Amino acid sequence: MRVYADNAATTPISERAKAEMIKYMDAEYENPSSLHSFGQSAAEALMEARERIGGCIGADAGEIYFTSGGSEADNQAIISAAHFGAKKNKKHIISTKIEHHAVLHTLDRLEKEGYRITLLDVDKSGLITAEQVKEAICDDTCLVTVMFANNEIGTVMPIAEIGEVCRERKVTFHTDAVQAAGHLHIDVKEMKIDMLSISAHKFHGPKGIGALYCRRGAYIESLISGGAQEKGKRAGTENLPAIMGMATALEDAVSNIDANAEKLCAMRDRLIDSLSKIDRTIVNGDRVKRLPGNVNMCFQGIEGESLLLMLDMYGIAASSGSACTSGSLDPSHVLLALGLPHAVAHGSLRLSFSEYTTDAEIDHIIECVPKVVERLREMSPVWEKILRGEEIL
Amino acid sequence: MAYSAKVMDHFQNPRNVGKIENADGVGEVGNAKCGDIMKIYLKIEDDCIVDVKFNTFGCASAIATSSMATELIKGKPVSEALTLTNKAVVEALDGLPPVKIHCSVLAEEAVKAAIKDYYDKNGIEYDADLFGESGCSNCCHCD
Numbered sequence: 001m002r003v004y005a006d007n008a009a010t011t012p013i014s015e016r017a018k019a020e021m022i023k024y025m026d027a028e029y030e031n032p033s034s035l036h037s038f039g040q041s042a043a044e045a046l047m048e049a050r051e052r053i054g055g056c057i058g059a060d061a062g063e064i065y066f067t068s069g070g071s072e073a074d075n076q077a078i079i080s081a082a083h084f085g086a087k088k089n090k091k092h093i094i095s096t097k098i099e100h101h102a103v104l105h106t107l108d109r110l111e112k113e114g115y116r117i118t119l120l121d122v123d124k125s126g127l128i129t130a131e132q133v134k135e136a137i138c139d140d141t142c143l144v145t146v147m148f149a150n151n152e153i154g155t156v157m158p159i160a161e162i163g164e165v166c167r168e169r170k171v172t173f174h175t176d177a178v179q180a181a182g183h184l185h186i187d188v189k190e191m192k193i194d195m196l197s198i199s200a201h202k203f204h205g206p207k208g209i210g211a212l213y214c215r216r217g218a219y220i221e222s223l224i225s226g227g228a229q230e231k232g233k234r235a236g237t238e239n240l241p242a243i244m245g246m247a248t249a250l251e252d253a254v255s256n257i258d259a260n261a262e263k264l265c266a267m268r269d270r271l272i273d274s275l276s277k278i279d280r281t282i283v284n285g286d287r288v289k290r291l292p293g294n295v296n297m298c299f300q301g302i303e304g305e306s307l308l309l310m311l312d313m314y315g316i317a318a319s320s321g322s323a324c325t326s327g328s329l330d331p332s333h334v335l336l337a338l339g340l341p342h343a344v345a346h347g348s349l350r351l352s353f354s355e356y357t358t359d360a361e362i363d364h365i366i367e368c369v370p371k372v373v374e375r376l377r378e379m380s381p382v383w384e385k386i387l388r389g390e391e392i393l
Numbered sequence: 394m395a396y397s398a399k400v401m402d403h404f405q406n407p408r409n410v411g412k413i414e415n416a417d418g419v420g421e422v423g424n425a426k427c428g429d430i431m432k433i434y435l436k437i438e439d440d441c442i443v444d445v446k447f448n449t450f451g452c453a454s455a456i457a458t459s460s461m462a463t464e465l466i467k468g469k470p471v472s473e474a475l476t477l478t479n480k481a482v483v484e485a486l487d488g489l490p491p492v493k494i495h496c497s498v499l500a501e502e503a504v505k506a507a508i509k510d511y512y513d514k515n516g517i518e519y520d521a522d523l524f525g526e527s528g529c530s531n532c533c534h535c536d
Contacts, residue, residue: 305453313405381421
């Protein structure tokens with residue numbers, strides 16, 4: 001049996017999104033910037049995609065800008081807000097310790113350019129409060145950027161409350177909603193979000209395409225110079241097949257959002273409850289404020305990469321936040337921010353699902369994970385120490 | 394980053410996993426904080442390694458290098474086992490990704506630490522230079 005349990009990394013493309021893409025690669029290949037009627041029908045399709053995507057998040061068509069994906073959208077949102085702030089001598093940005101690197105590394109860059117960055121601590125389940133944001137806002141704060149839901153541990157942040165605080169203090173609020181779009185209800189107006197990033201391949205759309213929602217009137221600047229596409233905010237011929245595929249995938253995800261969430265939450269909770277029975281196991285993230293398809297656990301005494309590769313032998317594709325899988329020396333910054341010791345964080349496993357996941361696949365995982373954990377623990381000197389009651393740091 | 398077929402074989406079917414009760418030499422190197430600990434047990438008769446077992450906490454290459462290192466010293470005289478280098482372990486595994494070379498260094502150090510333990514326990518004199526700093530100095534930035 002082959003089980004794909006790495007949907008937070010990427011999802012398989014839906015048949016409907018694929019068919020829509022092929023249509024725009026084959027018959028309707030024209031450039032939306034061309035003035036001839038052929039091109040104009042492509043321009044109409046592009047406008048229609050903007051409306052469809054905007055409709056999924058409560059935004060107007062004119063507030064959607066297409067990008068190459070979530071990372072570009074995050075970069076553009078943060079850099080724009082930072083530069084706009086600098087014009088008014090506001091160079092303070094607030095974010096959290098568990099953001100995606102697309103956000104954290106952009107903030108690192110801005111810090112080197114003289115911006116002051118505050119990264120809020122998360123609690124042990126990976127959450128921040130709107131109160132923390134309120135307390136951190138200063139007179140020179142130009143941006144608050146807090147992810148909608150975390151890619152590793154699945155925690156869902158109190159976005160509407162943070163939006164309320166930011167609007168009240170007139171601070172631009174951006175959220176990286178890459179993991180949330182298509183999986184959680186989003187209404188940018190109700191949640192008072194000024195900018196929001198999405199990426200198509202996280203909801204059964206194609207890779208290499210994303211969008212930035214930017215509230216009418218909020219400032220954005222172009223990162224890529226060239227033609228006047230995207231109202232001059234993103235040069236380059238639009239990837240129309242990918243855009244149409246994204247619109248279809250997002251609409252499908254949003255129209256089935258409640259049914260999918262119900263099914264996934266049941267699978268997720270069954271899996272967490274079952275794997276929690278393994279001795280010395282920690283569930284990472286919040287049990288309730290959690291993405292429907294996310295499971296993240298640490299099994300003490302073993303290392304994540306071996307766990308991952310041994311599960312691969314059983315036909316299970318998963319992910320880990322261990323240092324070895326990231327290619328760096330430290331385990332995941334998200335797990336460390338929760339306060340987990342390094343040795344424990346090395347033993348993390350993320351299993352992430354989509355509506356394509358079946359109960360039989362969950363059963364297979366429930367059968368294999370305890371076997372693999374046991375096998376690795378049998379050969380682990382750290383496990384031996386844990387059993388002897390020694391403290392492992 | 395891809396592992397060679399040999400690395401995957403030694404990871405999936407590690408040789409000499411386990412412990413030896415009343416071992417003549419035991420060596421443990423690494424640090425849980427960095428994500429790798431190797432522990433090697435030696436049974437020595439007439440100055441020859443008649444049996445060797447290992448326990449490892451770590452990634453696939455940590456397990457594979459431990460397995461290969463034990464294979465390379467099993468049945469060998471202690472003096473020969475002392476000449477085992479991390480490079481020999483890497484070569485025997487048909488290579489390791491650059492970021493994983495430190496695992497082979499740990500394997501070499503674990504073997505040396507076990508032999509040093511055997512020498513110490515038996516009052517055998519040795520040249521201290523043979524045993525440099527062991528630990529995870531090559532793999533991480535522990536304080």
